[in-house]
Amino acid sequence: MIKLPPISLYIHIPWCIKKCGYCDFYSYVSKREIPETEYIKNLLKDLEKDVKLIHQRKINNIFIGGGTPSLLHNESIKTLIQGIKKRVKLCKYSEITIESNPKSIEYKRFRNYKKSGINRFSLGIQTFNSNLLKKIERTYTKKEAIEAIKEIKKINSNFNIDIMYGLPDQSLQNVLSDLKNAIRYNPTHISWYQLTTEPNTAFYKKDLCLPTENMIFKMCKKGEKFLRKSGYIKYEISSYVKSKYKCRHNLNYWHFGDYIGIGCGAHGKITKVNGEIIRTIKNKNINDFINGKYLEAKNLISEKDKAFEYFMNAFRLYQPIYKKHFQERTNISISNIKNQIKKALKNKYIIENKNSWETTQKGKIFLNSLLKIFLN
Structure with a gap:
């Protein structure tokens, strides 16, 4: 588990x-x-x-x-x-x-x-x-x-x-x-x-x-x-x-934690015991919601999308992103994103330490360009 x-x-x-x-x-x-x-x-x-x-x-x-x-x-x-x-x-x-x-x-x-x-x-x-x-x-x-x-x-x-x-x-x-x-x-x-x-x-x-x-x-x-x-x-x-x-x-959110989302149009993210992560989206129609029709969609986040979603949140923070934390929250090996990390380093969007990555000032300014590297 x-x-x-x-x-x-x-x-x-x-x-x-x-x-x-x-x-x-x-x-x-x-x-x-x-x-x-x-x-x-x-x-x-x-x-x-x-x-x-x-x-x-x-x-x-x-x-x-x-x-x-x-x-x-x-x-x-x-x-x-x-x-x-x-x-x-x-x-x-x-x-x-x-x-x-x-x-x-x-x-x-x-x-x-x-x-x-x-x-x-x-x-x-x-x-x-x-x-x-x-x-x-x-x-x-x-x-x-x-x-x-x-x-x-x-x-x-x-x-x-x-x-x-x-x-x-x-x-x-x-x-x-x-x-x-x-x-x-x-x-x-x-x-x-x-x-x-x-x-x-x-x-x-x-x-x-x-x-x-x-x-x-x-x-x-x-x-x-x-x-x-x-x-x-x-x-x-x-x-x-x-x-x-x-x-x-x-x-x-930014640490890629889980959250229940309840109410019209609310989104949720829940990690299962097998490491799979699901997204929930609730019904936007108020009348339907009040009549008990709560869930609009429940989707499994793909392995490739997990890395993007993790970094989409983590890169917003002004602190190191620990490799161990990435693996724990996504259940993905670092080796699976080595090409993306290499490209981000080449563009000087991030720097790499033994146990962590950090976004550079350039990476913060061009955050969308940095995230595109991890986009499936």
């Missing part, structure tokens, strides 16, 4: 007040009242089915994402957390995160979320500039964003702020102002990343007047320098942290 990796739980809450033009996550704008009670009941039934696949492993961390999970009422979150604890064992110091929207009607619920067991909040601020918020179709103002942060700080010291750069008509001064505003409230974690317009989003077909590549590069370098001087350590391509507050759930 192989050594099974740690496992986390991801829960998808698909509803939003409004679908943002840049968002490519599965979300649903409901014109009717959200069927919270029915959805929570079926989330827990969905979990019961997947629990049979994890061989009694304890759940390390829980992440409630979306969509906008903070649309749910206090009682729904309480029922969800209590239901999870009845069905799986949690590690003693599990991190339980909820994504939150800084809209005044929602952040007043944060205190009760905390009482239900939530111990980490992730606030999708994106920018503190009210004009830019309108341009990226967010539904709140700078004032509401700040009020939400202040409310979080009253009840919980561990929280993340999401900030984006490269927004339409955004200047370098705007970028640095956003970071200064975020740091003023001393979040333990900052996710700072570039706006991208994916093909399946509304923004993809729009003329958005985005900053030039040269300006994006300046924003990135100036912003990184500012965050570093402010005491934030970059531990992943778009993640900055103070002290010990790395996002444990995301680290599990």
Whole structure:
């Protein structure tokens, strides 16, 4: 029997007040009242089915994402957390995160979320500039964003702020102002990343007047320098942290750990005792899901795809990638990827040590080119 990796739980809450033009996550704008009670009941039934696949492993961390999970009422979150604890064992110091929207009607619920067991909040601020918020179709103002942060700080010291750069008509001064505003409230974690317009989003077909590549590069370098001087350590391509507050759930992804994914459109990854890895995809149709049709697909990851998927996550981190870890998480011999490693070394995307590999600065800049080497 192989050594099974740690496992986390991801829960998808698909509803939003409004679908943002840049968002490519599965979300649903409901014109009717959200069927919270029915959805929570079926989330827990969905979990019961997947629990049979994890061989009694304890759940390390829980992440409630979306969509906008903070649309749910206090009682729904309480029922969800209590239901999870009845069905799986949690590690003693599990991190339980909820994504939150800084809209005044929602952040007043944060205190009760905390009482239900939530111990980490992730606030999708994106920018503190009210004009830019309108341009990226967010539904709140700078004032509401700040009020939400202040409310979080009253009840919980561990929280993340999401900030984006490269927004339409955004200047370098705007970028640095956003970071200064975020740091003023001393979040333990900052996710700072570039706006991208994916093909399946509304923004993809729009003329958005985005900053030039040269300006994006300046924003990135100036912003990184500012965050570093402010005491934030970059531990992943778009993640900055103070002290010990790395996002444990995301680290599990990047270390190629397992995770159960429950809820509409949720994805999961589960390693079997024979070393095979399966991907689960849940039904995106809310009505079908509420009627008990949870699983849309279950796929076996091929041996060739395992290496690509491992490095797609591991290369994001600013730390060595240990060869032993690669073999344990993929059940693949190093000899099977020797040609790809050789090519990555030749292109100076990575360096090789006796027991590990490390991504070079060039490798981080040209990450997509590096990953293509391992793509089947």
